Structure formats: structure tokens, C-alpha cells
Amino acid sequence: MSRGKDERPRAGRKGGAGGNADGAPARAPGKGLGKGPFNDPVKGRGKGRRGARGKGWDDAAPAGAPIDPAFADDDAPRIDSPGTAPDAAEAPRKPARKPGWAKPGRLRARARAQRRDAAAAQGAERAAGTDAAPQAQPQGDFLPVPIPPRPAATRAGEAALEQIRARALPGKGAEMARYHKTGRLCLGVANPDLDELARDWRARIEAEAEAAGRPALPDRLALAADLWDTGVFEARIAAAKLLTQARIRDDGDAWALILGWVPEFDGWAIADAVAGAAQRRLAADPSRIEALAPLVGSDHLWSRRAALVFTLPFAKTRHPGAGEAAARDLALGWAASMAPDPEWFIQKAVGWWLRTLSAHDPERVRAFIDAHGDAMKPFAVKEALRKLD
Structure with a gap:
């Protein structure tokens, strides 16, 4: 028969005293009982805060049982019997922080x-x-x-x-x-x-x-x-x-x-x-794309990226004319030359360009990935094929 909420034995103090089947706190080291599905004093398990005496509960420890010396802590307050409060003078004190103290992460921030x-x-x-x-x-x-x-x-x-x-x-x-x-x-x-x-x-x-x-x-x-x-x-x-x-x-x-x-x-x-x-x-004026050719081999990251991002309109054209088709071919050649580039922004730009083209010429994008996908970063390949998978 299950007990009602008010009939359940109460947990003992956090940090060391739980409860047994009769509701008396068990003098054993470990975690205090907390809220959760295992809040059962008989089992002695819970999600409470960690105590000062050690880890885990002794399921069979009756009220007033001695503490295992392996878990004893001379600096921790002891509870020798139910209802006995620890001496405040013996309670350990948390060391005071020095003025201006801060965690290393906060100092870096x-x-x-x-x-x-x-x-x-x-x-x-x-x-x-x-x-x-x-x-x-x-x-x-x-x-x-x-x-x-x-x-x-x-x-x-x-x-x-x-x-x-x-x-x-x-x-x-x-x-x-x-x-x-x-x-x-x-x-x-x-x-x-x-x-x-x-x-x-x-x-x-x-x-x-x-x-x-x-x-x-x-x-x-x-x-x-x-x-x-x-x-x-x-x-x-x-x-x-x-x-x-x-x-x-x-x-x-x-x-x-x-x-x-x-x-x-x-x-x-x-x-x-x-x-x-x-x-x-x-x-x-699509013929202006020739002016971007020097950017492809530039040592400047953002110049190389500009050669692809500037030419994105040629990947969006549904029915390109002769000049737009020539510009698309040239831009795809630049994307192929940048496929092995280790820079994240370059890889992202290549994947972006191919993903845009995939809406109008999916076969060409698949052919590009078959030829150059091994040299690209996995996330760039995924970006290029995102609309095709």
C-alpha cells in the first residue's frame, strides 16, 4: 500500500542525516534527500545536495549508528542522535575571499x-x-x-x-x-x-x-x-x-x-x-566579372570571398543569357580553385554559391561535388547539397 504525501517520513538534515523506515534520521554519510523520483528514506537515495561526510548512503544504518571511520570528517558537525543539533562553534567556516577576487574566466572576459x-x-x-x-x-x-x-x-x-x-x-x-x-x-x-x-x-x-x-x-x-x-x-x-x-x-x-x-x-x-x-x-554588366579575377588569388581573405559573394546573381538566374552563362562558368571555376581553401569563410562561400545554384541547375552542383567534394570541408558539402537531399 502506498503512503500518502503527508504520511511519508521526512528527510533528515542535508549533508549527512537521512531517514529510515520509521522516519528517524539515519546517521550515515552522503547526500541528503531531495526532490525526485527516488526520494525514499528506506532506499536512502535522492537528489539532494552533497553532504560533508562523504558519498552515498548506508541503507542499513539505523538511527544513532556510528560513522564508518573511512568517511569520518573531524571538521564536520556530528549528529549523534535524532533531534540533536550540531554545535555552531564546531561548524566549519567557508574561507573568506580576498578583496577583488574573481574567477579566471571572468578576469579574461x-x-x-x-x-x-x-x-x-x-x-x-x-x-x-x-x-x-x-x-x-x-x-x-x-x-x-x-x-x-x-x-x-x-x-x-x-x-x-x-x-x-x-x-x-x-x-x-x-x-x-x-x-x-x-x-x-x-x-x-x-x-x-x-x-x-x-x-x-x-x-x-x-x-x-x-x-x-x-x-x-x-x-x-x-x-x-x-x-x-x-x-x-x-x-x-x-x-x-x-x-x-x-x-x-x-x-x-x-x-x-x-x-x-x-x-x-x-x-x-x-x-x-x-x-x-x-x-x-x-x-x-556581366562583363565586369573579369575585374574580379585578381581577387581569387589574393592573400586577403575577404578579397577572395568577395569574388564569390559578388557573383551570386549568376547562380540565381533561371534562364541565363550568353553573358550570364559565361559569368557562371567563370565563377564556378573560381569556386573549384577555392575548394581546398582551409578558411571557414571561404568554405562557407563555396557552399553558399553551390546551394544557390542547386535551385536552378542541380545536376551541375552534383557534378561539382563529385569532382571537388573531397577537398571541401564536410559542412560546406552539406551546405551545397542542402536543397538536394
């Missing part, structure tokens, strides 16, 4: 945060024009690449940067710097705010150019170059958004400006923002 704060302060000084000397990115979490001093922005660029700064969220900048692992100044502005600012700048520039009877593109390129030259994380993304447009008349200067930014890529976020603008310029 604190040091990383200090390096990030120092990098953010240096970026703020560069953006304000008060620090003319080149500053090096902090070591550890960041790439040890020195950030060169940027030229002073024009009045329009400074005004645009202040508009970005006005949208910053308190504390968001340091969080973004940690997430992107960058020593670049992050203001903490959300991406939708940057989209809105870029639309407003384009509309204002076009309105002013139309009123003055001049083309709007040169002013837009100048503002994009100024924002890029500040070196601020959000300003560089906003510069790319200014040039992200499907149709731009006489866009040769825009394409040249985009290519000039590639060697300065230092992370995926800025690189992908610029890729959005580059993809539209390539879609407008």
Missing part, C-alpha cells in the same frame, strides 16, 4: 572588455579628428591589422555621420563590437535606421541636383566616399547602401568606387553590405 573599450575610444578620437596617428587594433579577439588614419570628411559627410550618431542606442555599440569582433568604432545603430537614412540622403541629393540641373550621382558618390573614409562601422554600411540600386545611369564610377573598397574589408558585415551594391552593378 574583463580584460577583453577593456581592450574593446580602448579600441572604441580610439575609434571615437579618429572619427572626431583628434587622433592623427595610426592606431593598431587590439590583440586577442580582433585581427591584428592596423587601421590607417582617415582623411577628414567633407561637411556633408560630417553632417551624415552626426545623423547616424543621433540614432545610436545606449550600450549597443560595445555589444556590436563584441559580436563582430572588430576594433572599428561601432555606434550602436540598427540596420533599419541606416536604410531610412540612406533613402533620405538619396532623395535629398536627387532633389538638389534636379533643382540645380546637374547629375545626382557624383554627389551621391562623394557622400558615400566620405562616409567610408570615416572608418566608422555603421558609416561604412551606410555608404554601401547609398550605392545599392538596380539601375544607375553611367555607373562606371560607382563600380570603380566599390572595387576600391574591397581591400579594406575586415569582416563579413561590411563585406556583405558592399556585396549588395556590387551584385547590382555586375547584373547590369
Whole structure:
């Protein structure tokens, strides 16, 4: 017959005294009884906290039984009989921590945060024009690449940067710097705010150019170059958004400006923002893909990656024309040459490109994996075949 909840014998003290079948605490070392399916004093098992006397329970130990000397602890309070409380003076005391004590992991995290704060302060000084000397990115979490001093922005660029700064969220900048692992100044502005600012700048520039009877593109390129030259994380993304447009008349200067930014890529976020603008310029003129050929053999990781990410539109075309088909063949050849590349971001880009192509030309993707899959990382092969399995 099972006992009701109120009829069950109570557990003894945590850390050494449990209970026997009559409800009396058993004087045995081990774990105190806790909540769980095995909270049975007869069995002497439970999920309570570990006691001071040892491990496990002595199932047969009656109340008041002596403790096995092997489990005895001279510093632990003893309970000789039911209802007898331990002497407070004999209870062991937890050693006090020294002032300023912290776990080693917390110390390392604190040091990383200090390096990030120092990098953010240096970026703020560069953006304000008060620090003319080149500053090096902090070591550890960041790439040890020195950030060169940027030229002073024009009045329009400074005004645009202040508009970005006005949208910053308190504390968001340091969080973004940690997430992107960058020593670049992050203001903490959300991406939708940057989209809105870029639309407003384009509309204002076009309105002013139309009123003055001049083309709007040169002013837009100048503002994009100024924002890029500040070196601020959000300003560089906003510069790319200014040039992200499907149709731009006489866009040769825009394409040249985009290519000039590639060697300065230092992370995926800025690189992908610029890729959005580059993809539209390539879609407008597929023959421009030849200008990306030098990037394939570059020692710069993000330049090699750009050669694939920029050409993604050619993997999306359902019925490619002659120029698009030739561009697709060239990009696939680049992907094959990068298949043995050990860099994670390169492998991810190869898998991304093939996965995109698999929606329109699955047989070609399977043939690529058969030929080059052994040289690729397993996760990249899985990414490439994700829509085919």
C-alpha cells in the first residue's frame, strides 16, 4: 500500500542525516534527500545536495549508528542522535575571499572588455579628428591589422555621420563590437535606421541636383566616399547602401568606387553590405566579372570571398543569357580553385554559391561535388547539397 504525501517520513538534515523506515534520521554519510523520483528514506537515495561526510548512503544504518571511520570528517558537525543539533562553534567556516577576487574566466572576459573599450575610444578620437596617428587594433579577439588614419570628411559627410550618431542606442555599440569582433568604432545603430537614412540622403541629393540641373550621382558618390573614409562601422554600411540600386545611369564610377573598397574589408558585415551594391552593378554588366579575377588569388581573405559573394546573381538566374552563362562558368571555376581553401569563410562561400545554384541547375552542383567534394570541408558539402537531399 502506498503512503500518502503527508504520511511519508521526512528527510533528515542535508549533508549527512537521512531517514529510515520509521522516519528517524539515519546517521550515515552522503547526500541528503531531495526532490525526485527516488526520494525514499528506506532506499536512502535522492537528489539532494552533497553532504560533508562523504558519498552515498548506508541503507542499513539505523538511527544513532556510528560513522564508518573511512568517511569520518573531524571538521564536520556530528549528529549523534535524532533531534540533536550540531554545535555552531564546531561548524566549519567557508574561507573568506580576498578583496577583488574573481574567477579566471571572468578576469579574461574583463580584460577583453577593456581592450574593446580602448579600441572604441580610439575609434571615437579618429572619427572626431583628434587622433592623427595610426592606431593598431587590439590583440586577442580582433585581427591584428592596423587601421590607417582617415582623411577628414567633407561637411556633408560630417553632417551624415552626426545623423547616424543621433540614432545610436545606449550600450549597443560595445555589444556590436563584441559580436563582430572588430576594433572599428561601432555606434550602436540598427540596420533599419541606416536604410531610412540612406533613402533620405538619396532623395535629398536627387532633389538638389534636379533643382540645380546637374547629375545626382557624383554627389551621391562623394557622400558615400566620405562616409567610408570615416572608418566608422555603421558609416561604412551606410555608404554601401547609398550605392545599392538596380539601375544607375553611367555607373562606371560607382563600380570603380566599390572595387576600391574591397581591400579594406575586415569582416563579413561590411563585406556583405558592399556585396549588395556590387551584385547590382555586375547584373547590369556581366562583363565586369573579369575585374574580379585578381581577387581569387589574393592573400586577403575577404578579397577572395568577395569574388564569390559578388557573383551570386549568376547562380540565381533561371534562364541565363550568353553573358550570364559565361559569368557562371567563370565563377564556378573560381569556386573549384577555392575548394581546398582551409578558411571557414571561404568554405562557407563555396557552399553558399553551390546551394544557390542547386535551385536552378542541380545536376551541375552534383557534378561539382563529385569532382571537388573531397577537398571541401564536410559542412560546406552539406551546405551545397542542402536543397538536394
